[in-house]
Amino acid sequence: MRTIESLGSLSDRTIIVRCDLNVPLADGVITDDGRIRASLTTIRELRDAGAKVVLISHLGRPKGEPEAQFSLRPVATRMAELLGAPVQFVGETVGSEASAAVAALSPGDVVLLENLRFNAGETSKDDAERGAFAQQLATLGDALVSDGFGVVHRRQASVTDLAELLPSAAGRLVAAELEVLRRLTDTPERPYTVVLGGSKVSDKLGVISHLLERVDTLLIGGGMLFTFLAAQGHRVGASLLEADQLDTVRGYLAEAERRGVRIVLPTDIVVAGGFAADAPHEIVPADAIESARFGASGLGLDIGPDSAAAFAAVIADSQTVFWNGPMGVFEMEAFAHGTRAVAQALTETSGFTVVGGGDSAAAVRALGFDDTQFGHISTGGGASLEFLEGKALPGLEVLA
Ligand SMILES: Nc1ncnc2c1ncn2[C@@H]1O[C@H](COP(=O)(O)OP(=O)(O)OP(=O)(O)O)[C@@H](O)[C@H]1O
Numbered sequence: 023m024r025t026i027e028s029l030g031s032l033s034d035r036t037i038i039v040r041c042d043l044n045v046p047l048a049d050g051v052i053t054d055d056g057r058i059r060a061s062l063t064t065i066r067e068l069r070d071a072g073a074k075v076v077l078i079s080h081l082g083r084p085k086g087e088p089e090a091q092f093s094l095r096p097v098a099t100r101m102a103e104l105l106g107a108p109v110q111f112v113g114e115t116v117g118s119e120a121s122a123a124v125a126a127l128s129p130g131d132v133v134l135l136e137n138l139r140f141n142a143g144e145t146s147k148d149d150a151e152r153g154a155f156a157q158q159l160a161t162l163g164d165a166l167v168s169d170g171f172g173v174v175h176r177r178q179a180s181v182t183d184l185a186e187l188l189p190s191a192a193g194r195l196v197a198a199e200l201e202v203l204r205r206l207t208d209t210p211e212r213p214y215t216v217v218l219g220g221s222k223v224s225d226k227l228g229v230i231s232h233l234l235e236r237v238d239t240l241l242i243g244g245g246m247l248f249t250f251l252a253a254q255g256h257r258v259g260a261s262l263l264e265a266d267q268l269d270t271v272r273g274y275l276a277e278a279e280r281r282g283v284r285i286v287l288p289t290d291i292v293v294a295g296g297f298a299a300d301a302p303h304e305i306v307p308a309d310a311i312e313s314a315r316f317g318a319s320g321l322g323l324d325i326g327p328d329s330a331a332a333f334a335a336v337i338a339d340s341q342t343v344f345w346n347g348p349m350g351v352f353e354m355e356a357f358a359h360g361t362r363a364v365a366q367a368l369t370e371t372s373g374f375t376v377v378g379g380g381d382s383a384a385a386v387r388a389l390g391f392d393d394t395q396f397g398h399i400s401t402g403g404g405a406s407l408e409f410l411e412g413k414a415l416p417g418l419e420v421l422a
């Protein structure tokens with residue numbers, strides 16, 4: 023993969039850096055700045071080399087037009103604090119204002135442009151539309167450093183198309199992430215356990231078929247578990263469910279059995295009467311979600327204590343553990359116990375542990391754990407999982 027060295031002298035050149043600054047926000051306040059911190063190594067190096075630095079990123083999933091709640095403005099403020107230097111924010115991604123701000127840069131200056139996904143071309147499935155947006159981005163710099171590891175699994179304008187239009191290379195974060203994750207793909211020590219949770223269920227169910235070829239045990243929590251329970255014939259109330267994936271999931275269960283891979287599902291669930299921090303809730307067996315006091319309107323928001331203990335026991339016996347996706351809605355204390363128990367178990371095992379994903383990393387920090395208690399905290403959730411699957415990631419292929 024091409025590294026920054028391949029770009030030659032950076033002095034006085036305008037370098038676009040594609041970061042993943044998709045940080046969790048609550049009421050406009052950044053609740054975890056891990057992805058901003060992780061971006062600093064490359065940015066500092068480029069400034070020191072005399073480059074003019076143009077940062078681009080997405081935040082959340084706006085639908086191709088501006089939405090105030092997804093603005094990167096708070097990120098620019100935090101980035102400036104962490105960098106110890108001004109980071110100018112521009113309220114558009116492409117256009118006359120962005121071009122003028124870039125043209126006015128001096129060596130060492132840093133500008134952050136507004137959310138890429140406020141432009142329909144960024145995530146378009148139409149090659150021409152994506153390409154046209156990438157062309158506009160390309161006018162803003164002389165070269166691209168691709169350092170948004172969390173997004174290298176996406177075929178999107180700033181990740182793939184732009185890298186083909188400009189001289190491009192991987193940044194230091196991408197290189198560092200790959201070095202660690204290769205430990206998991208090359209020769210993982212066994213038993214090898216992957217823990218899956220979170221809310222991007224449709225995205226992440228897909229990785230399971232390939233993971234079954236590689237791991238010894240899969241622990242399933244978070245929003246994903248309900249599609250598994252439903253596939254086994256249980257009713258799941260109003261919990262997250264991918265109803266069109268039931269056959270696929272039944273296929274995974276059968277394939278796991280054929281291969282001798284354990285898929286461990288929760289046996290108890292914390293079911294709530296609504297999606298709120300103070301919602302009434304109770305612990306019920308996983309096969310009786312609707313018979314609880316909330317009936318068909320019950321929402322499964324965490325794994326129960328028996329499940330958490332069972333997951334912790336598997337983790338304790340593992341030599342390699344990769345975890346993506348909180349076990350429950352950890353942002354609300356009442357539903358954070360499963361996530362806390364899994365995090366605690368990772369800190370206690372003697373094996374090599376990796377936590378991946380924006381919210382997963384945010385969860386372990388919010389629950390009081392320290393980065394040093396884990397083997398590695400990866401900025402990539404879906405990206406890491408797809409890398410572990412052995413898939414060719416479009417955003418990396420384009421840098422080869
Ligand atoms: N049972 C559940 N019902 C609804 N939401 C859930 C449930 N369990 C977990 N979540 C939510 O999942 C979210 C995180 O999921 P997500 O898949 O985005 O993880 P991630 O670590 O950020 O990975 P990535 O980096 O790929 O986005 C959290 O906000 C959490 O509240």
Ligand SMILES: O=C(O)[C@H](O)COP(=O)(O)O
Nearest residue numbers: 042044172173380403404
């Ligand atoms: O949080 C992530 O996994 C990355 O920022 C990618 O976001 P996306 O899943 O919305 O493409």
